[in-house]
Amino acid sequence: MHKKRFEKEFEVHYYEINQYQEATPVTVLKYLEETAIAHSDAVGLGINRLKSEGIAWVLNRWSVQVERYPKSNEKVIVETWPSSFERFYATRNFYIKDLKGGILGRATSLWIFLNIEKKRPIRIPDKYMIPYGLELQEVMEKPFGEIYYVENPEVLKEFYVRRSDIDTNQHVNNTVYLGWVLETVPNEIYHEYIMPSFEIMYKREVGMGSVISATSQTVEELPSTTFAHIIKEKDKGYDLAFAKTHWIKRSNKI
Structure with a gap:
């Protein structure tokens, strides 16, 4: 080819x-x-x-x-x-x-x-x-690293799947998961830091009528901060996606 x-x-x-x-x-x-x-x-x-x-x-x-x-x-x-x-x-x-x-x-x-x-x-x-x-x-060189499991959630947010979240396959579009992930990042980090890298692994599809549970946990501390995230289907407890986000202070160069 x-x-x-x-x-x-x-x-x-x-x-x-x-x-x-x-x-x-x-x-x-x-x-x-x-x-x-x-x-x-x-x-x-x-x-x-x-x-x-x-x-x-x-x-x-x-x-x-x-x-x-x-x-x-x-x-x-x-x-x-x-x-x-x-x-x-x-x-x-x-x-x-x-x-x-x-x-x-x-x-x-x-x-x-x-x-x-x-x-x-x-x-x-x-x-x-x-x-x-x-x-x-x-x-x-090595795009996919270890994505940590959230064992001790520090933040929990819940969401209803909206019509606007659904794509042509009648499932939640992959970009929506990142939006859920970002909602679990503490305000001071989200507003004062910038995210130079992130990873997402999708495990299971989800559709209309579902309630989503999003959690996060700090896995690396300052000066840079890394969070592990899990997206779950609340009622059945299915793991839908795992993610890792990395953040640095805005005064620093990415």
Whole structure:
């Protein structure tokens, strides 16, 4: 398979920024997801085609590093490419760049190829790999580290799954989980620190009518702070996602 990268441009809008007029982490994750979807559409393997054939790419993990969050009205380019296809999963890499080519961030994601009806991973046929091309370059040497289990929750928040949380698969969209995670970060950290990196591992899907329990625990102390997070389905107690967020004081350079 030949090398092929895909690019998509975004402009940071007012409704996508925080108090510092920066794109929020959820906004950045939405840009990454949107670029991956657009890449599939561009090569003729979009969501509708896959759904008609009873298959889907299901996101399993994110690892994201941000050197600088783009500002309000700033235009950025998200560049993506698959770096591996192995049995039933694929690795997709991303760069986030300014219009001069400077790197603002990078991400690695892991996707599982799924039989929708059986809800089981299946081997990826060549016809679902070849159109993308393949480039072996990785943006991180070891993107997926240990994600700690929350044993002694320090913060507990609960949420109802809203209609706006649901995507085309009738499940909560992956970016919503990050929003829940961030709600468990203490106010003084969220407002006075910045998050240069985070990881999310998705374990189980959830849909309408569910109540979500989000907890967090400090696993590393100052000067930088790291939290472990767990998202659960409250009534049945299922683990839905694990996450790790890393924070540094805003006066420090990322």
